[in-house]
């Protein structure tokens with residue numbers, strides 16, 4: 001009978017033999033050659049030694065140098081050959097789902113294996129786990145955070161590799177705090193922080209001045225030109241460049257699409273003898289469309305193959321950006337910052353950088369997201385420039401002056417400082433490792449532990465945003481006035497959807513109308529599944545609106561519920577893809593929503609929340625689900641009003657229906673299915689919305705129109721009544737108690753609501 005130790009030793013010996021075979025296998029020659037050509041290969045021993053000797057190290061190297069694929073393999077191979085292979089379990093986090101899968105597949109191939117042996121991946125709703133010992137797991141950051149929250153914790157993991165930290169996404173910054181807190185209690189664990197930016201000092205400082213290693217890259221040189229260099233460069237064409245100083249170029253909001261189109265067409269002419277694609281970075285879809293239109297009107301427009309690349313255009317259309325241009329055509333990719341790091345186009349030689357990007361910034365005082373076009377950071381500008389040097393020496397044309405470059409922020413603002421934080425705060429409370437802080441006298445601390453936890457972040461969030469999140473969680477009943485997690489909060493944390501939607505799910509289950517609410521909550525976790533090809537936007541808008549026909553009150557959420565149900569029915573008959581194509585839906589997102597619904601159902605059942613055995617009729621459940629949006633999204637309510645709209649001197653002013661949030665006017669976002677045509681100017685409407693966004697004006701997104709009654713009822717802090725249904729009521733009534741004195745009863749058959757005051 002083996003002891004545990006003997007068992008591990010035997011397994012390690014087997015892994016050692018396997019690793020030796022792999023090294024000499026003639027089947028893996030190609031893999032070996034590819035790996036040995038990577039810049040990281042030469043540093044292999046140094047990296048392995050540094051990891052062995054230090055609890056934390058920071059490793060930097062440019063995109064493509066081999067960090068993600070090689071570092072975990074170096075560690076595993078080293079242990080395998082030293083006869084301790086069975087003792088390591090390496091977890092590598094990725095901010096993006098797609099990256100986790102494709103990298104895992106690549107590494108399995110490099111090791112001559114199929115996924116699921118020594119290499120695996122795990123992302124939400126999908127995983128191929130590797131064997132428990134002697135293995136590498138690529139997972140999304142969220143998956144590791146969840147695991148650390150659970151009972152399993154960090155046990156069994158020997159190495160945590162946090163990848164792509166330069167992206168500064170919310171979850172990675174959160175993971176950095178958690179991991180730093182872990183270090184003391186787990187002295188044997190090894191942590192590697194990996195970044196594509198040159199500057200590692202911010203991370204080494206964070207980890208108590210830990211050692212760092214920078215791996216030199218293999219990029220080709222890229223010649224950079226600023227706006228002021230263009231006139232002399234372009235000679236007779238220099239008339240296309242505006243004269244200096246020109247105020248509008250320095251303006252934060254402006255993007256000079258004419259200049260950009262001119263420069264692109266000049267590059268195509270001036271470098272006609274040499275091939276190579278042109279990649280142009282623009283802030284968003286509207287600018288992409290404008291530049292495309294201008295290019296097509298130019299004399300050389302017919303010789304260009306113009307390809308837009310943006311996260312909201314269908315996947316098929318996106319893939320064409322990777323195709324090679326036919327002979328005689330110059331490929332021009334018009335992209336957002338998606339092409340900065342997430343997507344690599346191989347044949348780019350010329351980069352035209354507008355210097356602008358769109359960024360959302362949450363304003364807690366206004367409870368509003370502000371979406372603005374603004375200057376990128378210097379780090380982004382360098383990353384954009386680097387995209388030109390992948391195949392050979394390249395050129396980068398910056399559509400701004402060197403002075404503007406000098407005034408740009410060094411790095412982008414981290415996501416933690418830009419987004420609402422309620423989901424993060426809830427997750428913090430659910431983390432077992434956050435000790436409850438106490439005052440010297442032993443009582444609870446005045447400082448909330450959420451705040452003190454977040455102060456430990458690399459760049460802590462705005463304190464007002466944290467307080468706004470805490471208030472919202474208290475309003476939802478997820479945490480109490482001492483900021484302790486309530487039993488509702490524990491369920492909401494497990495559900496892992498935005499907490500507002502988590503609460504709607506619980507109501508939905510109790511009121512017997514879970515199905516539509518599941519779809520709404522699942523959809524809230526992913527991108528909008530409605531995607532429009534650039535040349536069919538009107539058609540796509542009409543299609544989306546058609547899903548709301550038949551609803552007595554327009555609703556974006558219910559239109560989506562409708563689309564999902566029709567898709568699910570079509571999928572059962574093998575027509576799912578066709579349906580998506582006809583209705584401009586992204587099939588991947590629809591599948592994710594379907595998977596998420598299943599998971600949510602399971603989590604609810606595990607938490608002991610069963611759907612009422614008596615379900616509402618389909619019609620009634622739609623009515624109740626719509627009302628539940630108020631319960632979850634309150635106080636995001638707007639009410640209708642008539643506004644006088646002046647339309648310039650020539651036109652008479654006209655009256656139109658608008659909406660107000662408190663005293664501020666808002667507009668329904670153009671992507672909404674609710675249009676003015678559907679509204680009766682004589683009636684009064686309420687509108688519940690998911691998000692308020694400021695662009696050129698203030699818009700509300702994710703909207704549902706409502707009659708006044710549910711608004712009046714559900715905008716209270718509603719507590720579900722635990723009393724049994726009073727015996728005098730017929731069987732199908734559900735009781736809700738509001739703030740202890742108001743009771744209302746819902747007829748489950750028809751969604752009818754009755755009010756009852758308590759003495």
Ligand code: ADP
Pocket residue numbers: 038061062063064065066067068069070102103106
């Ligand atoms: P880094 O993490 O430093 O950006 P990676 O380890 O991801 O670099 O990639 C190293 C090299 O491996 C890349 O330059 C690329 O050529 C290749 N590679 C990585 N992933 C894939 C993949 N999924 N398919 C094909 N080649 C890949």
Ligand code: MG
Pocket residue numbers: 064067068069163164
């Ligand atoms: Mg990488």
